[in-house]
Amino acid sequence: MSFSGSYAGADVTFLLKPLPLADFVTDVAEKERLIQSGKRHYSEMLSPERLPSARYEAVFEAACVANGERMARDCLTLAGLIAARRTGPVTLVSLARGGTPIGVVLKRLLARVHGRDAIHYSVSIVRDRGIDANALRHILAGGHAPESIVFVDGWTGKGVIARELAASIERFNARHGTAIDSGLHVLSDLAGSAACAASCEDYLIPSSILNATVSGLVSRSVLNDAIGPDDFHGCVLYSDFAPHDRSRAFVDGVEAQALALADSAPAEAQAIDTQAAAERSRAYLAAAMHAYGIADVNLVKPGIGEATRVLLRRAPRLLVLRDAQAAATAHLRLLAEEKGVAVEVDPALPYQAVSLIRSASDA
Numbered sequence: 001m002s003f004s005g006s007y008a009g010a011d012v013t014f015l016l017k018p019l020p021l022a023d024f025v026t027d028v029a030e031k032e033r034l035i036q037s038g039k040r041h042y043s044e045m046l047s048p049e050r051l052p053s054a055r056y057e058a059v060f061e062a063a064c065v066a067n068g069e070r071m072a073r074d075c076l077t078l079a080g081l082i083a084a085r086r087t088g089p090v091t092l093v094s095l096a097r098g099g100t101p102i103g104v105v106l107k108r109l110l111a112r113v114h115g116r117d118a119i120h121y122s123v124s125i126v127r128d129r130g131i132d133a134n135a136l137r138h139i140l141a142g143g144h145a146p147e148s149i150v151f152v153d154g155w156t157g158k159g160v161i162a163r164e165l166a167a168s169i170e171r172f173n174a175r176h177g178t179a180i181d182s183g184l185h186v187l188s189d190l191a192g193s194a195a196c197a198a199s200c201e202d203y204l205i206p207s208s209i210l211n212a213t214v215s216g217l218v219s220r221s222v223l224n225d226a227i228g229p230d231d232f233h234g235c236v237l238y239s240d241f242a243p244h245d246r247s248r249a250f251v252d253g254v255e256a257q258a259l260a261l262a263d264s265a266p267a268e269a270q271a272i273d274t275q276a277a278a279e280r281s282r283a284y285l286a287a288a289m290h291a292y293g294i295a296d297v298n299l300v301k302p303g304i305g306e307a308t309r310v311l312l313r314r315a316p317r318l319l320v321l322r323d324a325q326a327a328a329t330a331h332l333r334l335l336a337e338e339k340g341v342a343v344e345v346d347p348a349l350p351y352q353a354v355s356l357i358r359s360a361s362d363a
Contacts, residue, residue: 006242013119015138017234041128043126043221056335068257070203071187071206076109086148092118092152093122098215112255126233132232155187155306168182183195185197189274192273192274193274200277204328208308209308213241308332308335311332311335319333
């Protein structure tokens with residue numbers, strides 16, 4: 001099934017299979033135990049999402065005011081880089097759901113700033129399982145040239161998804177005789193693993209703060225027994241959240257800021273040192289695992305975006321901040337307060353924030 005969630009139909013086509021949440025809902029503690037014991041893969045389960053509190057909504061609004069222009073500028077830069085690197089129509093394939101709002105804005109900017117035809121699909125990719133091959137086949141069957149495909153996400157954390165994408169596209173190309181470019185295009189490349197990025201800085205991308213209500217009312221993707229061999233990966237549609245949805249208003253706002261910037265000062269891509277970012281990532285992960293006695297690197301989530309995901313939907317052990325009063329991490333401090341998560345301040349932290357996931361054996 002394809003649909004547009006709460007976005008306008010022209011903005012995006014989700015290639016996902018809607019599923020009833022009641023069929024596989026799992027509370028956070030049990031989900032964490034099953035994941036860490038190896039009994040279930042994280043993609044097989046979802047914990048129900050809750051609407052953000054009024055205090056948290058206020059923090060989101062403040063983040064949009066503080067960082068909306070920065071995000072808009074980076075979207076404008078990334079759109080320019082894509083336009084320069086691709087000829088002909090562009091097929092944006094965002095990675096649901098963190099990449100979805102970015103893909104919506106990029107599609108609009110490619111058309112309105114660069115005069116380029118673009119279409120936008122949002123598909124699932126799952127760590128250790130790869131990208132949804134049925135979704136890719138659907139895109140190609142729709143007449144989109146393999147060389148037109150551009151993969152989009154919001155940011156990189158450790159680079160796991162960028163590597164997963166590269167490996168799964170290599171398999172897909174070998175099987176189908178295609179030459180799809182597996183490079184990932186992001187706003188912020190903390191891991192130095194993207195093919196193209198507007199920045200390597202850890203800054204607050206406002207859409208990373210919310211879940212479904214800034215992503216078309218769509219859940220994280222699911223890959224479990226409800227997904228047949230010919231199905232797209234699954235998701236849950238949080239239609240009940242519609243009165244609180246920010247998805248359209250958010251992308252409208254980012255687009256408007258980007259267009260204003262394009263009119264006043266065209267975006268120029270800044271040189272970014274991806275090698276330095278990659279080396280910083282490797283060094284920090286090794287040091288953190290040693291310092292905190294962690295054996296599984298998947299329990300360390302560096303950067304504001306990844307730290308936010310942990311506090312929203314995992315079982316956090318610790319939140320580490322570089323600056324206890326930074327505006328960019330106000331939402332993390334609020335979440336930590338609401339959930340009783342310990343906070344540690346490390347002025348030498350190479351990121352603005354890092355979350356550690358609690359080991360199931362310590363629960």
